[in-house]
Amino acid sequence: MTKSTLNQSQAQEPETITFAKVGTPMAIVDGVSFSGGDVWTNYGGNQTVQTERLFYPRTLEDLKVIVREARNNNKKVRCAGSGHSWSATAVTPDYMVSVNGLNKIHNPxxxxxxxxxxxxxxxxxxxxxxxxxxxxxxxxxxxxxxxxxxxxxxxxxxxxxxxxxxxxxxxxxxxxxxxxxxxxxxxxxxxxxxxxxxxxxxxxxxxxxxxxxxxxxxxxxxxxIRLRVTDSFPTLTSLFQGPQAGLNLKARILKNDSTEFLYWPFQYFMQPDQNKNIWVKEWERTTEPAEDLKKYEDLPPMVDNPFFSTLQTGSRVMEIPDALHFPIGDGVTTVVDAGAAIKVDPDFKNACEAIMELVEKNWEFTTSMPERMGTAIEFRFIKASDKILSPAYDKDPEAIFCMINVMAASATPGFEEYSVGIVSNWIRKYNAKPHWPKMWEKVDGVVPYLRHEYGDRITRFNRVRKTQDPTDMFINDTWRPLFQENEL
Ligand SMILES: Cc1cc2nc3c(=O)[nH]c(=O)nc-3n(C[C@H](O)[C@H](O)[C@H](O)COP(=O)(O)OP(=O)(O)OC[C@H]3O[C@@H](n4cnc5c(N)ncnc54)[C@H](O)[C@@H]3O)c2cc1C
CATH class of the missing domain: 3.30.465.10 (Uridine Diphospho-n-acetylenolpyruvylglucosamine Reductase; domain 3)
Known part of the structure; x- marks a missing residue:
C-alpha cells in the first residue's frame, strides 16, 4: 500500500487530538480535566470534529460530574476509546469523553x-x-x-x-x-x-x-492450551469455485477453532498481474508447548506487498494472545474499512459467490486509478450472537455469519462511493447487516432498511434506552435516525 495522506487534516489543524494522543488539559471542573475546542480525529482519518469539551475522567465520580455538566448545559455526550471506528459513532461537537484514563483491572x-x-x-x-x-x-x-x-x-x-x-x-x-x-x-x-x-x-x-x-x-x-496457527496461500479458485467449493469451505471452517482470509489484488506490488491466491490463517487448539517465536523474526518477506510483508506460510504453535494479534501493516499506512455480516447458507454457496464477486469488483476499482492500488479484502466466520443489536444476531445459535470487509489505505480516492456500492450489493443480495464500527452511514436507504430488518429489536432496545437516557443525551447524528423515538 502507498504511504497514506490521511493525516492531511492534522497538518492543517495543529491542535488536532488523534486517537492516540491525550490532549493537554486546559481546565478542571470538580476535579475532572477537560480541554476546550480541540479537534478530534479517528484512526482512519475519515472522522474529524471540533469538540466543545474533551474530558479526561479517571474515576467513577468523574463520570458522574461529566453527566451532570452535560445535563446542566444541555449537551450531548459521546465517549472515545482508541478511535479505531470508521463510522461517526464516537463523534459529537458537544462533550467527548476520552475513556483512556479508566484503566483499572480487578483480580480475576x-x-x-x-x-x-x-x-x-x-x-x-x-x-x-x-x-x-x-x-x-x-x-x-x-x-x-x-x-x-x-x-x-x-x-x-x-x-x-x-x-x-x-x-x-x-x-x-x-x-x-x-x-x-x-x-x-x-x-x-x-x-x-x-x-x-x-x-x-x-x-x-x-x-x-x-x-x-x-x-x-x-x-x-x-x-x-495454545493455538497452532497455520498460514497458507492457496488459489482462490481451489477454495471458492466448483460444485463442492461451498461444502469444502464449510468443512474447513467447522474443523478449525478460527479461520481468517486476507486478499490483496496484485500478485506483485505495483505490477499489473492480478493476485490469484488468497492468504488463509487457520487456528487450532493444541496442548503442544508454544514455540520460541524469535527464530521467525528475521525471515525474508514472502509477500510482495509492504502492508502484508510480515505474513509467512507455515505452521507454528503460539500462546493465545500472540496468535490472535498477529502483526500486520507497514507501521505508517492507516486504512479505512466497510464491512458487514452475511448469514451463510447451509451449503456456503452464497459465501463463495460473495467472495468471488468482491474480488472482481475490487480489481475493477483498484486498477481504475494508480492511487487506488492499496486495497484489500478480509473475512472471518463466526456463529450467531444473541445480542439483539448484533449484525450477527440470529435465533439459531448454530447459524454462521461471514464477517466480510473491504478496505483501502486512508484517503484512497473514491473509496467511500465504492464501499457504499459494495455494502448496498451485499444488502440487496444477502440481507447483510453492516458492522456498526465500519463505514455504513452513507449507504443509500440504510436507515429504513435497518429499521425494517431490526424491527422489534430496535423497539426493545429503545424501551431500555429511554429509561436510562430520557433526554437523548447520548444520541448523536449516527444514531439519531435509527433510535430517536419521535422518528420511529
Ligand atoms: C486496524 C483495525 C483493525 C480492526 N480489526 C477489527 C477486528 O478484528 N474485529 C472487529 O470486530 N473490529 C475491528 N476493528 C474495529 C474496531 O475494533 C472497533 O472500531 C472498536 O470499536 C475500536 O475500539 P476503540 O477503543 O478504538 O473504540 P472507539 O472507536 O474509540 O469507540 C467505539 C465506540 O465505543 C463507544 N465507547 C467506547 N468506550 C465507551 C464507554 N466507556 N462508554 C460508552 N461508550 C463507549 C464510543 O462512543 C464509540 O461509539 C478494527 C479497526 C481497525 C482500525
Whole structure:
C-alpha cells in the first residue's frame, strides 16, 4: 500500500487530538480535566470534529460530574476509546469523553458454580494491557478470541459488538457477564442476566447509548492450551469455485477453532498481474508447548506487498494472545474499512459467490486509478450472537455469519462511493447487516432498511434506552435516525 495522506487534516489543524494522543488539559471542573475546542480525529482519518469539551475522567465520580455538566448545559455526550471506528459513532461537537484514563483491572474471579473465570475491568483498558495482565495471572488466563489489533480499548470493542475469528466465540459482547454504566441521570446502573435479562442483552451491545460504561465483567479461560496457527496461500479458485467449493469451505471452517482470509489484488506490488491466491490463517487448539517465536523474526518477506510483508506460510504453535494479534501493516499506512455480516447458507454457496464477486469488483476499482492500488479484502466466520443489536444476531445459535470487509489505505480516492456500492450489493443480495464500527452511514436507504430488518429489536432496545437516557443525551447524528423515538 502507498504511504497514506490521511493525516492531511492534522497538518492543517495543529491542535488536532488523534486517537492516540491525550490532549493537554486546559481546565478542571470538580476535579475532572477537560480541554476546550480541540479537534478530534479517528484512526482512519475519515472522522474529524471540533469538540466543545474533551474530558479526561479517571474515576467513577468523574463520570458522574461529566453527566451532570452535560445535563446542566444541555449537551450531548459521546465517549472515545482508541478511535479505531470508521463510522461517526464516537463523534459529537458537544462533550467527548476520552475513556483512556479508566484503566483499572480487578483480580480475576473463579466462580463457585463451575462457570469459570471472569475479570472485571474499566473500559479504557487496552486489549494489550488486558492480555498482559491475564497472562501474568496465576493461573494464566486469556480471551479465546479477539479483534486483530491490541491497541483498541475494551469499551470500544464491547460497545460495538466486535469479534475475532473464533467460530464458537461469536462476538466479544457475548463474553460479558456484567456491566456497570453511568446513565444520563448520573446513576451507576448494574446490568446482569440474573437481574434483568432484557436490559442486560441491550447493555452488552449498547453502541454507547445507555450512558458512559464504567466497568465490564467478561468471561476468560485458563490458558492451558495454545493455538497452532497455520498460514497458507492457496488459489482462490481451489477454495471458492466448483460444485463442492461451498461444502469444502464449510468443512474447513467447522474443523478449525478460527479461520481468517486476507486478499490483496496484485500478485506483485505495483505490477499489473492480478493476485490469484488468497492468504488463509487457520487456528487450532493444541496442548503442544508454544514455540520460541524469535527464530521467525528475521525471515525474508514472502509477500510482495509492504502492508502484508510480515505474513509467512507455515505452521507454528503460539500462546493465545500472540496468535490472535498477529502483526500486520507497514507501521505508517492507516486504512479505512466497510464491512458487514452475511448469514451463510447451509451449503456456503452464497459465501463463495460473495467472495468471488468482491474480488472482481475490487480489481475493477483498484486498477481504475494508480492511487487506488492499496486495497484489500478480509473475512472471518463466526456463529450467531444473541445480542439483539448484533449484525450477527440470529435465533439459531448454530447459524454462521461471514464477517466480510473491504478496505483501502486512508484517503484512497473514491473509496467511500465504492464501499457504499459494495455494502448496498451485499444488502440487496444477502440481507447483510453492516458492522456498526465500519463505514455504513452513507449507504443509500440504510436507515429504513435497518429499521425494517431490526424491527422489534430496535423497539426493545429503545424501551431500555429511554429509561436510562430520557433526554437523548447520548444520541448523536449516527444514531439519531435509527433510535430517536419521535422518528420511529
Ligand atoms: C486496524 C483495525 C483493525 C480492526 N480489526 C477489527 C477486528 O478484528 N474485529 C472487529 O470486530 N473490529 C475491528 N476493528 C474495529 C474496531 O475494533 C472497533 O472500531 C472498536 O470499536 C475500536 O475500539 P476503540 O477503543 O478504538 O473504540 P472507539 O472507536 O474509540 O469507540 C467505539 C465506540 O465505543 C463507544 N465507547 C467506547 N468506550 C465507551 C464507554 N466507556 N462508554 C460508552 N461508550 C463507549 C464510543 O462512543 C464509540 O461509539 C478494527 C479497526 C481497525 C482500525
Amino acid at each position: 474471579v473463579l466462580a463457585q458454580d463451575g462457570s469459570g473465570w471472569t475479570v472485571t475491568l474499566e473500559t479504557g483498558v487496552l486489549v494489550s494491557e488486558l492480555d498482559a495482565f491475564l497472562r501474568n495471572h496465576n493461573p494464566p488466563l486469556a480471551l479465546p478470541s479477539n479483534v486483530v489489533p491490541d491497541v483498541v480499548r475494551v469499551g470500544g470493542i464491547l460497545t460495538m459488538g466486535c469479534h475475532g475469528a473464533g467460530l464458537n466465540s461469536r462476538t466479544l459482547s457475548d463474553t460479558i457477564t456484567e456491566m456497570t454504566i453511568v446513565n444520563a441521570l448520573g446513576e451507576l446502573v448494574t446490568y446482569s442476566a440474573a437481574k434483568d435479562p432484557e436490559a442486560f442483552n441491550v447493555a452488552c451491545l449498547n453502541l454507547g447509548l445507555l450512558g458512559i460504561i464504567y466497568t465490564a465483567t467478561i468471561k476468560v479461560e485458563v490458558m492451558n
